[in-house]
Amino acid sequence: MTHAVNLLPWRADRRRRERHRVLALIAGAPLLAVLVAGGIWLQLAAWQSAQEARNAHLERAIAEVEERLEEVSRLRKEREEIEARMAVLEGLVAQRGRPLVWLNAMVGATPDAITLARIAADKDSLELAGRARANGDVSVFMNRLEAAAIFEAPRLEVIEESEAGGYRFDLHLPLAEPAERAKDGTE
Structure with missing residues (x-):
């Protein structure tokens, strides 16, 4: 005797599960894309922020170096003035x-x-x-x-x-x- 097995509810259940899975994938893909885009945007913002911090550090360092260069220039000018005065004094001493x-x-x-x-x-x-x-x-x-x-x-x-x-x-x-x-x- 063969029993008749009704496979229609099982197939309908499988189709319903398959449809839910496809709908979940369809709904999840944009959500996943938004999450990935948000993550990329956050990473790019972090990189930009880090680069801006490095640029600010470099600008401060450049300003310090420029101040030092101005000081060196001022000291060189002062040294030249002193050397000129020393030359005059040496000339006077030599002629004394x-x-x-x-x-x-x-x-x-x-x-x-x-x-x-x-x-x-x-x-x-x-x-x-x-x-x-x-x-x-x-x-x-x-x-x-x-x-x-x-x-x-x-x-x-x-x-x-x-x-x-x-x-x-x-x-x-x-x-x-x-x-x-x-x-x-x-x-």
Whole structure:
């Protein structure tokens, strides 16, 4: 005997379950898409926020570096000013002893028959005025000055006989350049 089995309710139940599953998939797919899109949007927002934070950090670091560069520039300018002042001071110190050198050289070059009445210093020359017993004494004086390494060839401006006896003279005495004196070993 065969029993008749009614498969219609089971099939209907299976179709209903299949329809619910398909409807759930159809309804879940957009929901899943919205969730995935929301997740992507949140991740992109987090990345953007992190990048903005890095950019802000870099901008602060750049501002600090620019401040430091301005400070370095200011310090360099100050250093250059100080170096310029030091150069002026070194030049003054180097020239401080020049009158002593001139006077020492003139003391050694001045014959006993010559009396110097005036010595005037210019930037690169000396003007000498004095008295001598004879013309020859002035010539000896000029030769000795020219032989000194710190002076160049003296030029006799005026020589005239004085009323008190002897001769009155004016000499122009150019100074040798410091580089020339350094070669000669006098400075």
